Amino acid sequence: MGGRLLCLLLMGTLCPRAWADPSFAIDYDRNCFKKDGTCFRYISGSVHYFRIPAAYWRDRLLKMYMTGLNAIQVYVPWNYHEPQPGLYAFQGDRDLERFLDLTSELGLLVIIRPGPYICSEWDMGGLPAWLLNKKDIALRSSDPDYLNAVDSWMSVLLPKLRPRLYNNGGNIISVQVENEYGSFPACDYDYMRHLHKIFRLYLGDEVVLFTTDGNTHNELKCGTLQGIHATVDFGPADNATKSFELLRRFQPTGPLVNSEYYTGWLDYWGQNHSSSSAQLVSRGLQDILEMGASVNMYMFEGGTNFGYWNGADFKKKYLPITTSYDYDAPLTEAGDPTEKLLAIRAVISKFLSVPLGPFPPPSPKYDYGVVKLQKVGNLADFLDIFSPGCPTVTQYPITFEDAKQYFGFMLYRTRLPWDTPDITSLTDPFNGVHDRAYVTIDGSFAGVLERDHIRTINVTGSAGEWLDVLVENMGRINFGSYLSDFKGLVSNLTLAGDLLKDWVVYPLNIDGPVAEGWPHGGENNILRGPKIESNTGPTFYMGTFQTAARGDTFLKLTNWRKGQVWINGFNVGRYWPARGPQVTLYVPGSILSTKDYNNVTVLELESAPSGFRAFLIDRPILNGTSQAV
Ligand SMILES: *[C@@H]1O[C@H](CO)[C@@H](O)[C@H](O)[C@H]1NC(C)=O
Ligand SMILES: *[C@@H]1O[C@H](CO)[C@@H](O)[C@H](O)[C@H]1NC(C)=O
Ligand SMILES: *[C@@H]1O[C@H](CO)[C@@H](O)[C@H](O)[C@H]1NC(C)=O
Ligand SMILES: *[C@@H]1O[C@H](CO)[C@@H](O)[C@H](O)[C@H]1NC(C)=O
Ligand SMILES: *[C@@H]1O[C@H](CO)[C@@H](O)[C@H](O)[C@H]1NC(C)=O
Ligand SMILES: *[C@@H]1O[C@H](CO)[C@@H](O)[C@H](O)[C@H]1NC(C)=O
Numbered sequence: 001m002g003g004r005l006l007c008l009l010l011m012g013t014l015c016p017r018a019w020a021d022p023s024f025a026i027d028y029d030r031n032c033f034k035k036d037g038t039c040f041r042y043i044s045g046s047v048h049y050f051r052i053p054a055a056y057w058r059d060r061l062l063k064m065y066m067t068g069l070n071a072i073q074v075y076v077p078w079n080y081h082e083p084q085p086g087l088y089a090f091q092g093d094r095d096l097e098r099f100l101d102l103t104s105e106l107g108l109l110v111i112i113r114p115g116p117y118i119c120s121e122w123d124m125g126g127l128p129a130w131l132l133n134k135k136d137i138a139l140r141s142s143d144p145d146y147l148n149a150v151d152s153w154m155s156v157l158l159p160k161l162r163p164r165l166y167n168n169g170g171n172i173i174s175v176q177v178e179n180e181y182g183s184f185p186a187c188d189y190d191y192m193r194h195l196h197k198i199f200r201l202y203l204g205d206e207v208v209l210f211t212t213d214g215n216t217h218n219e220l221k222c223g224t225l226q227g228i229h230a231t232v233d234f235g236p237a238d239n240a241t242k243s244f245e246l247l248r249r250f251q252p253t254g255p256l257v258n259s260e261y262y263t264g265w266l267d268y269w270g271q272n273h274s275s276s277s278a279q280l281v282s283r284g285l286q287d288i289l290e291m292g293a294s295v296n297m298y299m300f301e302g303g304t305n306f307g308y309w310n311g312a313d314f315k316k317k318y319l320p321i322t323t324s325y326d327y328d329a330p331l332t333e334a335g336d337p338t339e340k341l342l343a344i345r346a347v348i349s350k351f352l353s354v355p356l357g358p359f360p361p362p363s364p365k366y367d368y369g370v371v372k373l374q375k376v377g378n379l380a381d382f383l384d385i386f387s388p389g390c391p392t393v394t395q396y397p398i399t400f401e402d403a404k405q406y407f408g409f410m411l412y413r414t415r416l417p418w419d420t421p422d423i424t425s426l427t428d429p430f431n432g433v434h435d436r437a438y439v440t441i442d443g444s445f446a447g448v449l450e451r452d453h454i455r456t457i458n459v460t461g462s463a464g465e466w467l468d469v470l471v472e473n474m475g476r477i478n479f480g481s482y483l484s485d486f487k488g489l490v491s492n493l494t495l496a497g498d499l500l501k502d503w504v505v506y507p508l509n510i511d512g513p514v515a516e517g518w519p520h521g522g523e524n525n526i527l528r529g530p531k532i533e534s535n536t537g538p539t540f541y542m543g544t545f546q547t548a549a550r551g552d553t554f555l556k557l558t559n560w561r562k563g564q565v566w567i568n569g570f571n572v573g574r575y576w577p578a579r580g581p582q583v584t585l586y587v588p589g590s591i592l593s594t595k596d597y598n599n600v601t602v603l604e605l606e607s608a609p610s611g612f613r614a615f616l617i618d619r620p621i622l623n624g625t626s627q628a629v
Contacts, residue, residue, distance in 0.1 A: 024166040024173045028253040044071035045300025049099040050080050052303045055590035058102050060301050060335050067345045068354035071109035073296040075118040077126035104171045113176040116150045121266050121311045121321045124476035129406040139483050142190045158202030167206045174208040182213040182223025192225045212259040215243040220250045235262030236284030260298035264328030268319045273581040273623035275328040282343035289351050302327030304586050307571040308407040311478030317452035320474040322582040323573035333586050334552050336362035366553045368616035373543035376519045387506040397489035405507035412469040413504045416461045424496045427456040432491025435474035438538050438605050445537030470538050515569040520599040536607040544597040553616040554584035559609035566601040583621035
């Protein structure tokens with residue numbers, strides 16, 4: 001204020017630029033962004049704080065700065081921050097404001113994408129699964145129940161962003177409204193208008209708001225809105241001239257922006273690893289920059305879908321996304337520079353001055369050797385630990401959402417209604433196993449049912465024996481029409497054609513006890529259940545390793561089938577080398593200890609190899625052979 005007053009007194013002639021209020025806007029006459037009064041374009045990269053341990057945020061951002069980027073682009077996943085309605089999480093790895101502080105300290109501008117829907121190959125595209133408590137909710141539309149939940153979340157999130165907007169002295173230059181809404185069949189303009197209104201309410205009239213859509217007429221038609229700057233997304237294989245010509249039909253003037261220029265692509269379990277050449281990506285980037293456009297590279301650093309956070313696509317069948325979100329991006333999942341990064345940096349240096357000085361080297365990777373595991377016991381032996389409350393007794397199965405358990409695993413238990421000495425089919429007639437079920441009879445593993453793949457298995461047993469169906473939620477669909485992706489047994493199972501009834505359903509909180517030290521904390525937990533000799537069916541294993549040096553490593557579970565793994569209580573993610581293509585899991589050094597034993601807990605769902613050995617190696621393997629079923 002004082003500076004401004006002085007400016008007025010000196011009639012502006014002696015007023016240094018720094019004294020002017022910072023401003024960021026769109027110049028529709030000169031087709032550029034206008035930053036502090038001059039034409040500006042950004043060269044940005046996407047990085048997701050929710051896919052990187054907080055300890056490494058600064059490292060990744062510094063490397064992006066050193067590449068020559070002047071901005072980063074980031075999504076905010078609603079479901080990560082509001083796990084239950086009205087309950088908010090912004091600490092540790094969820095500390096969005098700390099992440100934004102780091103971008104500012106490093107002199108990077110921020111393009112923020114607060115959703116409410118983000119896609120991002122993230123569970124349910126970032127929407128909280130608790131929205132499905134209302135079964136017929138119309139997501140991403142003007143359904144009042146959906147809008148009420150959105151409004152209440154935005155009333156918490158957007159006020160945190162407001163002081164960080166460029167015009168308010170911060171480093172956020174623009175804010176995306178929704179995400180690729182034109183790809184969603186609803187095409188509900190009232191919904192987009194509502195979002196526009198609340199973004200303006202909390203962020204003010206000055207801030208640059210934008211939409212992003214695919215490079216087709218229909219996507220731009222339903223995704224753009226009067227008064228919001230339209231941008232497009234396309235990859236190196238697309239014709240940039242043509243994509244921008246199409247954008248011009250919806251955004252006749254103002255800066256041209258590609259909000260998602262694809263540096264690589266995601267992986268699905270059971271499909272080949274995706275990669276794209278450094279040459280193709282850097283050449284396409286040069287084309288865009290030569291046209292004077294602004295660009296964001298998606299992804300610049302992909303990171304990891306730790307825990308249960310991966311999403312899934314639906315293309316004729318359910319396709320879950322791998323734990324790794326390496327994306328073949330310029331920085332690897334572990335934050336190391338690649339040949340692609342250097343090629344991109346060389347292109348950027350033709351347009352902007354790239355910071356001098358040595359590029360930060362790759363961080364050391366460690367081969368900690370073999371971890372010998374031992375069997376703890378079958379999952380069903382620990383129900384009092386994972387499901388201490390009362391189970392739900394129900395005639396027909398309920399969903400995860402009914403039980404208000406949104407992630408992980410639930411156990412459905414009933415008794416065999418009659419003797420089945422001969423082979424009998426246990427069937428999922430309505431394809432309602434969401435998404436994979438591990439069946440045991442009287443403690444013996446009987447097989448797997450899998451959504452869209454395995455609809456029936458043969459079983460035998462005697463009347464009254466326990467039939468256990470452990471159902472795994474493998475990640476909610478994040479794109480397209482099937483966002484209301486309920487989990488668990490969403491329809492009935494049959495035995496020899498008869499409906500199975502009278503279930504006892506156990507919600508399972510495995511992560512809580514494991515984070516608190518189970519089973520390592522209590523040796524007497526080990527093998528205290530009824531001794532089952534075989535190593536098949538859902539079973540826990542544990543092991544430890546020690547190290548004097550702390551750094552990143554990669555867990556390789558050779559000849560194990562499928563499951564979940566925790567290290568020192570941190571959920572490292574799903575492994576499924578039997579399906580591929582991902583073979584190793586990224587283990588960030590930040591979760592390891594040099595003082596204490598490091599504790600490895602494995603939940604193997606199908607069968608463990610003899611010897612129970614795991615390996616910690618010094619390089620990732622993401623391109624193993626894929627085994628589609
Ligand atoms: C790209 O599209 C433009 C405009 O539609 C066209 O003139 C040009 O030939 C295309 N380039 C290629 C390589 O197809
Ligand atoms: C996957 O890779 C294998 C081995 O390189 C190849 O034979 C196969 O055609 C690929 N599948 C697809 C769908 O591209
Ligand atoms: C079940 O058993 C029958 C009879 O032996 C056999 O024909 C069928 O292929 C088996 N089904 C499965 C899914 O294994
Ligand atoms: C199971 O079948 C019963 C009887 O037809 C039906 O009432 C119930 O809705 C079904 N349950 C599910 C989860 O489909
Ligand atoms: C591993 O478990 C042991 C036994 O509960 C515990 O004392 C130790 O602190 C744990 N290690 C780490 C790194 O958390
Ligand atoms: C996987 O990638 C590595 C390193 O790029 C390469 O050496 C190897 O041949 C690839 N393996 C397969 C199966 O494609």
